[in-house]
Amino acid sequence: MEYFVQQLINGLTLGSIYGLIAIGYTMVYGIIGMINFAHGDVFMIGAFIALAMFLILTTVFGFVFLPVVLLIVLIVAMIFTSAWGWTVERLAYRPLRGSFRLAPLITAIGMSIVLQNFVQITQGARVKPLPPQIQGGITLMEGGANSISVQLSYMQIIIILTTIVLMAGFTLLITRTSLGRAQRACEQDRKMAALLGINVDRTISLTFVMGAALAAVAGLMFLLLYGVIDFYIGFLAGVKAFTAAVLGGIGSLPGAMLGGLLIGLIEVFWSGYFSVEYKDVAAFSILAIVLIFLPSGLLGQPEVEKV
Amino acid sequence: MSEQKNPLLSVRGVETYYGNIVALRGVDMDVHRGEIVTMIGANGAGKSTLMMTICGDPRARNGQIVYDGVDITQMPTHEIVSLGIAQSPEGRRIFPRMTVMENLQMGAALVDPEFFDEDLAKVFKLFPRLKERISQRGGTLSGGEQQMLAIARALMSRPKLLLLDEPSLGLAPLIVKQIFDAIRELNEKEGLTVFLVEQNAFHALKLAHRGYVMVNGNVTMSGTGAELLKKEEVRAAYLEGGRH
Ligand SMILES: Nc1ncnc2c1ncn2[C@@H]1O[C@H](COP(=O)(O)OP(=O)(O)O)[C@@H](O)[C@H]1O
Ligand SMILES: [Mg+2]
Numbered sequence: 159m160e161y162f163v164q165q166l167i168n169g170l171t172l173g174s175i176y177g178l179i180a181i182g183y184t185m186v187y188g189i190i191g192m193i194n195f196a197h198g199d200v201f202m203i204g205a206f207i208a209l210a211m212f213l214i215l216t217t218v219f220g221f222v223f224l225p226v227v228l229l230i231v232l233i234v235a236m237i238f239t240s241a242w243g244w245t246v247e248r249l250a251y252r253p254l255r256g257s258f259r260l261a262p263l264i265t266a267i268g269m270s271i272v273l274q275n276f277v278q279i280t281q282g283a284r285v286k287p288l289p290p291q292i293q294g295g296i297t298l299m300e301g302g303a304n305s306i307s308v309q310l311s312y313m314q315i316i317i318i319l320t321t322i323v324l325m326a327g328f329t330l331l332i333t334r335t336s337l338g339r340a341q342r343a344c345e346q347d348r349k350m351a352a353l354l355g356i357n358v359d360r361t362i363s364l365t366f367v368m369g370a371a372l373a374a375v376a377g378l379m380f381l382l383l384y385g386v387i388d389f390y391i392g393f394l395a396g397v398k399a400f401t402a403a404v405l406g407g408i409g410s411l412p413g414a415m416l417g418g419l420l421i422g423l424i425e426v427f428w429s430g431y432f433s434v435e436y437k438d439v440a441a442f443s444i445l446a447i448v449l450i451f452l453p454s455g456l457l458g459q460p461e462v463e464k465v
Numbered sequence: 466m467s468e469q470k471n472p473l474l475s476v477r478g479v480e481t482y483y484g485n486i487v488a489l490r491g492v493d494m495d496v497h498r499g500e501i502v503t504m505i506g507a508n509g510a511g512k513s514t515l516m517m518t519i520c521g522d523p524r525a526r527n528g529q530i531v532y533d534g535v536d537i538t539q540m541p542t543h544e545i546v547s548l549g550i551a552q553s554p555e556g557r558r559i560f561p562r563m564t565v566m567e568n569l570q571m572g573a574a575l576v577d578p579e580f581f582d583e584d585l586a587k588v589f590k591l592f593p594r595l596k597e598r599i600s601q602r603g604g605t606l607s608g609g610e611q612q613m614l615a616i617a618r619a620l621m622s623r624p625k626l627l628l629l630d631e632p633s634l635g636l637a638p639l640i641v642k643q644i645f646d647a648i649r650e651l652n653e654k655e656g657l658t659v660f661l662v663e664q665n666a667f668h669a670l671k672l673a674h675r676g677y678v679m680v681n682g683n684v685t686m687s688g689t690g691a692e693l694l695k696k697e698e699v700r701a702a703y704l705e706g707g708r709h
Contacts, residue, residue: 336574343560343571350558352542353520353551354622355575 160305163298165430166423171314171383173422174321178376179399180406180414181328182369188345188409189365190255192262196246196269198396200239200370204377205387206277208235209288212381224291228378235374243370244363252359270392277389285386292316292382317379324375325415328368332411341365345409394438398425401445407458416456471534473498473626473658474519479528481511481518488514490682491528496626501652501659503669503690505703506679512662513555515679516630520552521545533625547575551624553615555631561604565595568603568614572621580623588617591647609640616644620651626658627651633665641665645672666703670694678703 179201186194211231215221221230250265292313301307332338343351344361352358380395381387402421406413421441428440448455472495481489488511496502506512518525519532521542530538537545546552551572560568569588573581589596592613598606606614612632619627629648633641645668651657663669670676670690678686678699686693693699 336570339563339567339570340574342563342567346560346562347558349522350554350560351571352522353546353554353558354571354618355543355546356571357541357543 160299160301160308161430164306164308165426167308167310167314169423169426170419171317171422172426173402173419174317175376175379175383175418176395176399176402176421177415177418178321178324178372178379179395180402180418181325181411182373183400183403184406184408184410184414185341185365185369187403189341189362190251190262191259192251193266193400194246194251194366194369195263195266195396196250196273197369197373198394198399199270199273199392200243201373201377201380201395201399202387202389202392203242203273203277204235204239204370204374205381205391206281206286206377207238208232208374208378208381209286209387211235212288228291228382232375232378235378236371239370239374239377240367243366243373247363247366252362270396274389274392281389283389285388287386288381290385313383317383320375320379324372328372329411337361337364397445398438398441401441401448404445405448405452405455407455410455410457413455413457472496473533474660475529475531476515476519477529477531479515479518479525479530481514481523482526483514483523488682489518489525492679492682492684494677494684494687496658496660498658499652499656500675501648501661501673503661503663503673503676504679504684505663505666505669505676505693505699507702508664510679511682512679513630514682516552516554516628516660516662519545519628520550546622549623549625550628551619551622551626552628553612553619553630553632554628555634557611557615559603559606559611559614559618561602563603564600565598565603565606565614566600568618569595569621572618574622576621576623584621584623588620591620591650592617609636609644612636612640612644613647616647624657626660629659629661631663631665632661633663633668641668648672664703666699667694670699 179197182197183194186192186197208231211234212227215227215230221227246269250269251262254261254265295309295311295314297307298310299308332341340351340356340361343356344358348358380391398421399418402417403414405420406415406417421444424440424444425437429437474496476492476494479489479492480487492515504512504515517523519530521537521540525538529536532548532550535548537548560571563571569585573584594610595613595617598610603611603614616629616632632644648659649672652659661669661673670693673690676688676690676693677684678693686696686699
């Protein structure tokens with residue numbers, strides 16, 4: 159029982175990170191019908207920028223008050239990834255809008271390779287460590303003679319709470335504001351949105367920017383949680399977040415959140431009860447199974463007929 | 466009215482292509498302030514293409530479109546409509562997964578929010594049915610309700626020129642009458658200028674002050690609604706056997 163609860167907590171933490179990345183996949187897919195394969199790498203540079211910024215602030219400028227440092231790190235990482243998301247859309251995807259469907263997919267893979275190699279060359283292929291910054295936690299259940307004690311670390315609390323706040327805010331943004339409405343309108347009928355005065359290109363750019371900013375948050379969380387990053391984390395996390403988006407129903411915002419949590423839970427329980435070596439295989443198998451048996455996902459809308 | 470000097474909309478020699486296929490072969494037409502003008506023509510004549518070309522999508526390859534003194538031929542769609550043109554397009558294009566309310570809010574995207582409640586009350590007065598459906602999703606409305614919503618959504622942008630593409634298509638005669646009455650009312654009471662494209666020539670010509678006939682991407686005839694209704698060619702091609 160204790161073991162189960164502990165895995166549940168770990169799974170929700172990991173799932174929060176996947177969910178935040180998955181939102182970027184699902185929103186971009188929703189609005190332009192394209193899988194942005196470079197999105198996982200945006201998460202990766204988010205983590206690298208966060209690490210660099212963290213080291214600059216603490217060693218060069220001698221900042222010590224952790225909350226302020228983390229806030230600045232987060233903002234800077236979000237600004238950089240947003241700028242990157244905007245640039246990629248502008249340079250690699252927009253010129254191909256209206257060409258055959260595979261074209262932007264190919265440039266997306268190209269952008270992903272460019273980013274990975276850039277980071278590999280400039281930062282090296284070895285993992286970059288960050289010593290644990292936020293330690294300690296709460297003991298939820300005391301371990302007995304034949305059970306472990308259940309720990310909820312402060313880091314986990316921060317990650318889960320931040321994710322809840324971001325997702326609530328984001329849901330409000332999409333469902334209640336005129337920007338969110340414009341995004342949904344572009345998703346459903348771009349031509350009509352333009353006829354109503356919506357600047358479709360700008361709305362699409364903003365969608366990339368939002369997805370990238372959330373990926374930066376996930377990158378910082380990953381860095382703080384695991385303490386090591388390398389140029390390859392974007393690929394694995396990206397595929398899992400993409401799986402999460404597909405599982406939840408690609409294009410659906412609540413679906414991405416739910417899918418993220420489920421993938422996090424599945425991965426953690428799989429490692430906990432079966433085998434750690436095959437945890438990535440679990441995620442990929444789910445992707446295959448969902449694509450075959452449930453292509454519109456758990457919360458995806460089947461296409462509504464247009465009369 | 467056609468003697469007026471500055472038309473609200475003037476289309477000159479407009480040619481539009483889909484790839485290499487020509488859809489408009491040099492269209493000339495005007496819409497003056499306060500008029501209801503109709504373009505009638507058979508399916509595939511190019512009526513919808515003209516409507517969309519006015520809004521910049523597809524763009525005219527040759528010719529010029531001037532709206533309210535501004536050359537809009539090369540402008541992006543969202544800037545053209547921001548000048549006061551609203552379109553209820555072919556197929557209505559209601560956002561299917563948005564509620565009636567949200568569709569109307571989209572219509573008001575460019576308008577100062579301070580006018581929203583007032584404008585909403587106005588379109589509900591025009592189409593009371595929409596008020597009953599306010600939180601229903603657009604995709605679940607009946608065809609007639611969708612058409613009303615498409616027009617209402619266009620009106621929410623406070624247009625000076627309303628473009629209507631076949632508002633009667635596929636609707637029961639009673640609903641068609643409701644919609645045409647609403648158009649007449651808007652024109653008479655608010656002075657709204659309307660450009661209406663129709664296959665339903667009889668109703669359109671009775672409603673309109675002036676009309677044009679389009680055949681295969683060319684404007685072949687023009688005149689007042691009453692004149693066109695009397696013309697033998699018009700009667701033969703668009704009215705006989707199809708009298709409503
Ligand atoms: N998206 C399109 N791509 C290619 N050809 C089109 C497209 N839309 C319309 N056409 C062609 O352009 C011509 C005019 O069509 P349209 O403007 O829809 O006529 P109407 O509205 O009068 O029925 C037709 O021959 C039609 O097949
Ligand atoms: Mg048409």
